[in-house]
Amino acid sequence: MPVFLDTTSPEFEAAFQTLLSAKREDSPDVDAIVAQIIDDVRVRGDEAVIELTAKFDRLELTPDTLAFSAEEIDAAIAQVSDADRQALELAAERIRAYHEKQMPADHQWTDEAGATLGWRWSAVSAAGLYVPGGLASYPSSVLMNAIPANVAGVERLAIAVPTPDGQANPLVLLAARLSGVTTVYRIGGAQAIAALAYGTDTIAAVDKITGPGNAFVAAAKRRVFGKVGIDMIAGPSEILVIADKDNDPDWIALDLLSQAEHDESAQSILITDSAEFGRAVAQAVDKRLETLQRRAIAGASWRDFGAVITVGSLDEAASLSNRIAPEHLELCVADPVALSEKTIHAGAIFLGQYTPEAIGDYVGGPNHVLPTARSARFSSGLSVMDFLKRTTLSQMTPEALRAIGPAAEQLAQSESLEAHGLSVTARLKRLNG
Amino acid sequence: MPVFLDTTSPEFEAAFQTLLSAKREDSPDVDAIVAQIIDDVRVRGDEAVIELTAKFDRLELTPDTLAFSAEEIDAAIAQVSDADRQALELAAERIRAYHEKQMPADHQWTDEAGATLGWRWSAVSAAGLYVPGGLASYPSSVLMNAIPANVAGVERLAIAVPTPDGQANPLVLLAARLSGVTTVYRIGGAQAIAALAYGTDTIAAVDKITGPGNAFVAAAKRRVFGKVGIDMIAGPSEILVIADKDNDPDWIALDLLSQAEHDESAQSILITDSAEFGRAVAQAVDKRLETLQRRAIAGASWRDFGAVITVGSLDEAASLSNRIAPEHLELCVADPVALSEKTIHAGAIFLGQYTPEAIGDYVGGPNHVLPTARSARFSSGLSVMDFLKRTTLSQMTPEALRAIGPAAEQLAQSESLEAHGLSVTARLKRLNG
Numbered sequence: 001m002p003v004f005l006d007t008t009s010p011e012f013e014a015a016f017q018t019l020l021s022a023k024r025e026d027s028p029d030v031d032a033i034v035a036q037i038i039d040d041v042r043v044r045g046d047e048a049v050i051e052l053t054a055k056f057d058r059l060e061l062t063p064d065t066l067a068f069s070a071e072e073i074d075a076a077i078a079q080v081s082d083a084d085r086q087a088l089e090l091a092a093e094r095i096r097a098y099h100e101k102q103m104p105a106d107h108q109w110t111d112e113a114g115a116t117l118g119w120r121w122s123a124v125s126a127a128g129l130y131v132p133g134g135l136a137s138y139p140s141s142v143l144m145n146a147i148p149a150n151v152a153g154v155e156r157l158a159i160a161v162p163t164p165d166g167q168a169n170p171l172v173l174l175a176a177r178l179s180g181v182t183t184v185y186r187i188g189g190a191q192a193i194a195a196l197a198y199g200t201d202t203i204a205a206v207d208k209i210t211g212p213g214n215a216f217v218a219a220a221k222r223r224v225f226g227k228v229g230i231d232m233i234a235g236p237s238e239i240l241v242i243a244d245k246d247n248d249p250d251w252i253a254l255d256l257l258s259q260a261e262h263d264e265s266a267q268s269i270l271i272t273d274s275a276e277f278g279r280a281v282a283q284a285v286d287k288r289l290e291t292l293q294r295r296a297i298a299g300a301s302w303r304d305f306g307a308v309i310t311v312g313s314l315d316e317a318a319s320l321s322n323r324i325a326p327e328h329l330e331l332c333v334a335d336p337v338a339l340s341e342k343t344i345h346a347g348a349i350f351l352g353q354y355t356p357e358a359i360g361d362y363v364g365g366p367n368h369v370l371p372t373a374r375s376a377r378f379s380s381g382l383s384v385m386d387f388l389k390r391t392t393l394s395q396m397t398p399e400a401l402r403a404i405g406p407a408a409e410q411l412a413q414s415e416s417l418e419a420h421g422l423s424v425t426a427r428l429k430r431l432n433g
Numbered sequence: 434m435p436v437f438l439d440t441t442s443p444e445f446e447a448a449f450q451t452l453l454s455a456k457r458e459d460s461p462d463v464d465a466i467v468a469q470i471i472d473d474v475r476v477r478g479d480e481a482v483i484e485l486t487a488k489f490d491r492l493e494l495t496p497d498t499l500a501f502s503a504e505e506i507d508a509a510i511a512q513v514s515d516a517d518r519q520a521l522e523l524a525a526e527r528i529r530a531y532h533e534k535q536m537p538a539d540h541q542w543t544d545e546a547g548a549t550l551g552w553r554w555s556a557v558s559a560a561g562l563y564v565p566g567g568l569a570s571y572p573s574s575v576l577m578n579a580i581p582a583n584v585a586g587v588e589r590l591a592i593a594v595p596t597p598d599g600q601a602n603p604l605v606l607l608a609a610r611l612s613g614v615t616t617v618y619r620i621g622g623a624q625a626i627a628a629l630a631y632g633t634d635t636i637a638a639v640d641k642i643t644g645p646g647n648a649f650v651a652a653a654k655r656r657v658f659g660k661v662g663i664d665m666i667a668g669p670s671e672i673l674v675i676a677d678k679d680n681d682p683d684w685i686a687l688d689l690l691s692q693a694e695h696d697e698s699a700q701s702i703l704i705t706d707s708a709e710f711g712r713a714v715a716q717a718v719d720k721r722l723e724t725l726q727r728r729a730i731a732g733a734s735w736r737d738f739g740a741v742i743t744v745g746s747l748d749e750a751a752s753l754s755n756r757i758a759p760e761h762l763e764l765c766v767a768d769p770v771a772l773s774e775k776t777i778h779a780g781a782i783f784l785g786q787y788t789p790e791a792i793g794d795y796v797g798g799p800n801h802v803l804p805t806a807r808s809a810r811f812s813s814g815l816s817v818m819d820f821l822k823r824t825t826l827s828q829m830t831p832e833a834l835r836a837i838g839p840a841a842e843q844l845a846q847s848e849s850l851e852a853h854g855l856s857v858t859a860r861l862k863r864l865n866g
Contacts, residue, residue, distance in 0.1 A: 083843050084843060084844075084847050086840070086843075087841075087843035087844050087847075088844065090837065091840060091844060094544075094546075094837070097544070098550055101540060101542075102552075104537070107534060109534070111527075111530070111798075115797065115798070116784075117531055117797065117798050117799065119535075119799070122777045122778070124810060124811045125778075125810065138848050139844070139847070139848070140844055140848065171847055207810045207811040208811045226666065226806070226808070228811060229808070229810075229811035229812055233659065248863070250859055251856065251859050251860060254852055254855050254856035255856050257852035257855075257856075258850065258855075258856045260852070261850060261851070261852045262850075288852070288855075292851055292852060293849070293851045294849075294850070294851060294852070298852065340826065344555045344824075345555070345558075345822075345824075346824050347824065347825070348824065348825040348826075348827070349824055349825070349826050349827070350827050350828075351549075351826065351827065351828035352829070353860075354829045354830060354831055354834045354860060354864075355827055355828055355829040355834075356857055356860065357856070358841055358845060358850075358852075358853035358854070359827065359829060359834070359837065359838065359841050359857065360825075360827055361841070361853060362840065362841040362844045362845065362853075363837045363840045363841045364548065364550065364827045364829075364837075365544075365548070365550050365827070366552070366825035366826075366827055371822075375659070375662070376822065376824070377557060377558065377662075377822075378557045378640040378641045378661060378822060379662055379822055380822040380823040380824075381825060383823065385818075389778075389804075389809065389810075389812055389813045390813040390814070390816065391777075391778075391779050391781065391782055391809070392780070392781040392793075392799035392800065392803075392814060393773065393781075393782050393784065393799075394781070394782070394783050394784065394792065394793055394797045394798070394799055395769065395770075395783075395784035395785050395788055396785070396787045396788040396792060398787055400787070401787045401788075401792070404523065404527070404792070404796045404797075405792065406520075407519070407520040407523040407524060407795065407796045408520075408791055408792050408794070408795040408796045410516055410517060410519075410520035411517075411520050411521065411524060411573055411795045411796070412791060412794075412795065414517050414520075414572070414604055415571050415572070415573065416726070416727075417691065417694060417695070417791075418694070418725055418726045418727060419687055419690035419691040419694045419721070419725060419727070419731065419791075420691040420694070420791035420794060420795075421791070422687050422690075422721075423684065423687035423688050423690075423691045423789040423790070424789055424791055424792065426681070426683055426684050426687055427684060427786075427787060427789065430681070
């Protein structure tokens with residue numbers, strides 16, 4: 001049974017706090033093992049990567065077969081059904097169109113002092129994308145990670161995807177090709193992250209690593225952060241649906257379940273201004289759980305972390321939503337635009353009853369890599385910005401230096417940084433002398 | 434003696450590699466102590482913060498005196514000289530003007546499928562800025578951290594600055610006021626980071642923490658990352674100057690020294706196409722080191738990490754610069770704009786001989802918090818973006834769902850996520866039925 005809360009209850013605040021602080025992530029401490037694997041790859045390079053792949057993925061590789069050949073990729077892609085191919089192509093096209101609009105502009109201007117100032121964006125030279133193997137090997141994640149990098153202009157774009165027992169997912173390889181990926185390595189785990197961060201004889205080091213992974217991958221990303229850039233460390237997924245009574249309970253139930261089926265640690269919350277509608281949705285969830293393929297996972301998530309909250313008004317719903325800061329927020333209400341203006345902290349908002357969150361997972365266009373665990377309070381989903389960096393530009397004329405240089409001299413003196421001041425003084429002396 | 438390299442030498446590549454990989458940071462392992470301090474503050478709150486401040490800063494506080502009162506700030510600011518005040522005001526004004534131009538725009542559009550897509554930027558609700566105490570308590574750093582937050586629209590902006598033995602820097606307090614800071618706490622170290630991240634009875638928790646600090650502060654920021662957002666973990670500062678022979682060697686020497694005087698671990702590198710000019714600069718450095726106030730620090734940095742590299746052409750200089758990916762890059766050449774188009778990886782570029790890097794530290798306008806240790810390959814300096822997050826927006830009409838929904842169903846099926854598919858199917862059934 002999920003938890004049922006009502007804001008009019010005197011126990012509400014305590015129960016809501018408990019819900020907010022529930023520890024959903026079960027992260028085993030693998031840091032020591034990961035540190036060892038990274039050191040091993042740094043020292044022995046390809047040899048270590050090949051040994052670890054034989055051990056963990058039961059796959060014998062050589063430096064020549066670490067990456068898929070173009071022919072292997074062609075052969076795998078040839079197996080993809082037309083229906084899958086067309087769906088993936090539509091998704092890729094829509095994701096690309098959305099992310100192309102994100103490209104930020106360079107900017108430069110000259111101010112009254114005569115200083116020319118501005119900034120310039122440029123892409124990281126090389127990025128590595130981690131794609132989990134096995135069950136969670138999602139082609140949609142390849143599109144969501146690789147297309148923003150490709151749109152940003154990243155020249156070299158490598159994927160690492162483990163292929164346990166040699167089993168590769170043809171759709172992952174097709175997604176890689178549709179996204180402009182240059183190389184696909186059949187390696188995984190901490191050894192793949194280490195190889196991408198530090199490079200080996202065969203695997204060139206990259207500047208940025210993104211993509212989801214298990215506890216080993218997450219720990220490895222944390223460890224190589226600084227040497228390379230990383231994206232967020234994603235926690236279990238979550239959805240908050242705010243729905244009034246004028247919705248089909250079954251639709252909302254399916255939206256809650258589409259989050260719950262990801263992971264036993266996923267969290268689905270419904271906020272509604274109708275207690276009766278809340279009960280109807282909970283019944284619809286139970287009904288769907290009778291037959292759902294992933295009912296074991298979805299059922300556990302709903303039982304342990306699900307919640308139905310009844311509020312007195314949609315304003316109250318918005319205020320609770322801002323405290324939850326959900327990864328995904330669905331607004332199934334009469335005026336979703338008005339409500340969205342009050343729900344400030346959220347990774348992605350889906351407006352209206354015809355926008356189930358699953359659309360955003362695949363073909364909407366916006367990215368599905370989003371901030372979890374309340375981090376939407378301070379961070380954003382993946383975007384082209386994650387593969388760009390900004391260089392600031394300044395150019396002084398002699399006049400500009402005369403105008404603002406004395407203030408720099410003064411502040412350098414107050415901070416006791418003499419050479420800072422002298423570097424301005426020496427120039428002003430010549431200009432004024 | 435700094436190292437002298439010449440790209441025509443057969444030993445160049447090895448020596449340059451050594452220069453690139455020199456470990457300059459001396460980071461003591463304080464992680465266990467920091468973990469203990471954070472736990473203590475989480476459990477005992479104000480009491481722990483007050484005890485630790487008494488211990489480390491020799492300052493007895495109560496919950497009522499954890500923050501400076503408005504009167505205390507007024508009294509401190511009244512001591513600031515007119516010259517200092519005017520310089521700080523000019524700096525604040527110029528930094529604000531630059532960062533206001535960084536504010537990104539919201540964007541929304543409807544595509545051919547009938548889907549309305551877009552994104553919206555919003556500020557984090559509360560930010561905490563760490564300001565070191567003692568020698569490195571720089572008012573300019575307050576401006577550079579707080580003004581972007583204020584421009585972004587952060588509502589609650591707190592500063593933590595330790596005041597050992599009760600000594601506060603009036604210029605830091607003036608900088609805080611000029612930047613729109615709401616509260617200044619006289620606390621420091623890991624206990625200040627813990628209090629800002631988790632909150633105490635007196636100190637409200639924030640969503641994002643930025644600002645430089647010692648090894649304890651850096652380790653604490655790493656530990657609270659996830660609970661709150663943090664900026665980069667800054668390493669020792671560095672400058673690369675690319676200069677041709679038509680420069681005054683003394684000006685360039687002072688620019689190199691203004692980096693070296695920060696820290697014994699700072700690094701100053703000159704790349705020039707004239708070996709003779711390189712020698713002249715090295716001589717000018719030595720001459721200035723005879724009298725410089727901070728000659729002990731600057732001399733050690735120049736001796737241990739300084740370098741003069743002679744190249745055959747400015748193209749070669751650009752290519753080496755991209756491998757170094759410097760925090761600060763000065764282009765003192767005849768056509769700095771042309772050269773800047775080839776120097777892709779750099780935190781900040783200063784163009785022409787009238788733009789010493791010190792201008793950028795104080796009054797140029799761009800931020801002086803910049804990526805160190807080659808991280809300009811994948812990251813950017815501090816900006817208003819660090820205090821904003823992006824929420825993506827999607828709204829489907831029935832027509833849009835009909836157009837793209839089937840592709841989502843297909844992909845959900847290929848990823849074995851049945852509820853994802855059903856959430857679309859249930860809606861399409863009604864729409865098509």
